Amino acid sequence: MALRNTPIRKKLMVIILLTTAAALLFTCVSLFAYDLLSYRRTAVASITTMGQIIAANSTAALAFDNPEDAREILAAVRAEPQIVAAALYGESGEIFARYPAGLPNSELPEKPEPAGYQVSWSALSSFQPVMHNDRELGTLYLESDMSALRERFRVYGLLVLLVLGTSLLVAFMFSQRLQQQVSRPILVLAETARAISERRDFTVRAVKYGQDEVGLLTDAFNEMLSQIHAQDRALRESETRLRAVLNSSLSAVIVTDDRGRIIDWNARAEKMFGRSRAEALGLDLSVVLPPLIDRPEARGMKRYLGGGDESLEETGIIETTARRRDGSELAVEVAINPLVSGGVVTFCAFITDITDRKRAEEEVQALNQQLERRVEERTKQLESANKELEAFSYSVSHDLRAPLRHIDGFATMLAAHAQAALDDKGKRYVQVITDAAKRMGRLIDDLLSFSRHGRADLHFVPVKFSGLVEEVRRHMSAELAERSITWRIGPLPEMRVDVAMMHQVFVNLIGNAVKYTRNRSEAIIEIGAKISPEEVVVFVRDNGAGFNPKYRDRLFGVFQRLHSESEFEGTGVGLANVQRIVHRHGGRTWAEGEVDKGATFYFALPAGMMTAREA
């Protein structure tokens, strides 16, 4: 309806006038229609009655063929001026008499029609039979002029127009004054609302005119205004606070809308990128940051933007290069947080300048590289020195064996040859020489084997440690036969190692345990393994002589011994060998113990070498 957009004042006016007009029109039309209907009914009744009288009177005239008489009878309708034509038709349908006398045939129906009446706009015509004693003698036709009806129509029409016009005029004048009662408060309210929305001044209040619905609306409106005012103030304060927080942040904070346009920009960002906030707002984020969406850290964000995922994920910390206003670049760390509020998605980028840190890192890296190079150099020097030393000691050891064999051989031959010449003292001296030579030979052998273990190539194959332990015990069976030892051997793994060398490890460790429990009436030797995700730790524990923990670090050195030769024989090479072999397998060794309280020797190998947990 076009009325929808017209001002409320006009609307009220139109409503009042339309209602008035409709009511009046309806009333007038119904009265009019009723009057017309009753007028018509009266006309019909009147013409019927008259017809009946004339018909009754004209029976004899028809029966006895007296047209003069019939004319006279018809002429009686003169008394009714609205009757403009009348005619009597004979039995065979011919016109018998007419009124007025000179009426031409063309003005009358050619033939009588069945009884009845017909109303047209201009005339009411009726046919009635002329009956006498149930005999039909002819038909009477009467025609009444309806111009009176037309006249009535005209008068009525004028009246309706007049009434309508006057009423509308009065209604207009009334409504002009009365509609203000309704429209003024609404207009004032509307004006206030417009002023507020234009000036954003929430301190304005609408004027109230009465206690009707508009009055209540005004109250509600004012109440709403105070609430908005309060909320607006709170919002402003909160925003100021938030801005202060944002501006004091050490990171640059940039907020963009879902299309990447910058909608917020804090003080730090101004400093970092050389653009004021006003300047930055509305720009695309790409003027500052390169596109990050394909970075693995932005995976979740990409999924969201691709429409695949409902949940928003913040990015991880992305290192990238940002661009200042002058085109220079700086290293930054960016984390982007998606924020959803009220169905609107914004993205908040936190950007930290890491130029200094980057530089420090680079310096550290450079230093490290330098250091590594130096270490490498030193290691090479050390290695070559070591090799030389080893070669030297090997050759010395090797070369020492020949003179030693001579000493041993000739001392033995001397003992046999001078059997008689030597007294007991002489015999003892020769014996000491022989023993010392033999001992020296063992030392040299061990030293050579140690050296060999340092150089020989390793062949890794899966080896069952439990099998190794069994084998070692079997080799020592002669020695063990005289001993009472309780063995506690736990489950041991199968590992990919050099079988000969690992055999040597177990020979040394188990041999030590057996040796240092010699003075125990009840020796207990425990062998087991602990498996962790990183490494496999194997230990050999005994309740033997133990050692002073103070010297724990010296245990694995070459020729380092904590006990005298007379107490426990040995060369001091066994544990050094163990350590060397384990190191060459990428593992480590250590020991725990106390004097007279037993010792535990551990070696650990990387878990990756394990091929079976228990074998």
Place this chain on the structure above:
Amino acid sequence: MSSTQMGRFGVQTRFSWIRGLRVWLLVLTLAMCPGGYSSLRAAASAPSREFQIKAAFLYNFAQFVSWPAKSFDGPDSPLVIGVLGLDPFGPFLDQLVQGERVNGRPLVVRRFKSVAEVDRCHVLFVSGSEGRSIGEIADRLRSQSVLTVCDWEAYARQGAIVWFVMERNRVRLRINLDAAKAAGLTISSKLLRSAETVTVSQRE
């Protein structure tokens, strides 16, 4: 209602073509009936228009005149239209009244050769052939409730109640009110209105 009466006295039909059809049916019926010959002849020798009108008037008198009850034998006894003397109407009159009833009484046409035969007659057309016995007729009928009708002046002056007068080629009525009163007949005012009334005194 007989088909013969259709033309003039039949109920007015709504559609003229039906009327036309009925005329044709009449002709067909007459042609095919065994006794149709005489009817056909009667139709062929129909009276002049003047006498057709007069015959119709005779029939119409039965409608506009009241007879005293004693002139009928009973409530259902017929109303008799008589023709005294030479009959100018022929079978036309018979056909006209055949099957018609007035106030429940059937109409009957009787013909009398002399006035002496007249008995139980209600409308009597006295033919001009009876001029010789005018005195006797007047005497005999004066005391009876008979609507006497004639179309000749002599009898009209001697007691006939209704006189058919030809005026400008039209049949007009003159009614002698005294005679009617003497005969004990009540004539409808409508009939009187349509006729010319005279009294004896006026006549003489």
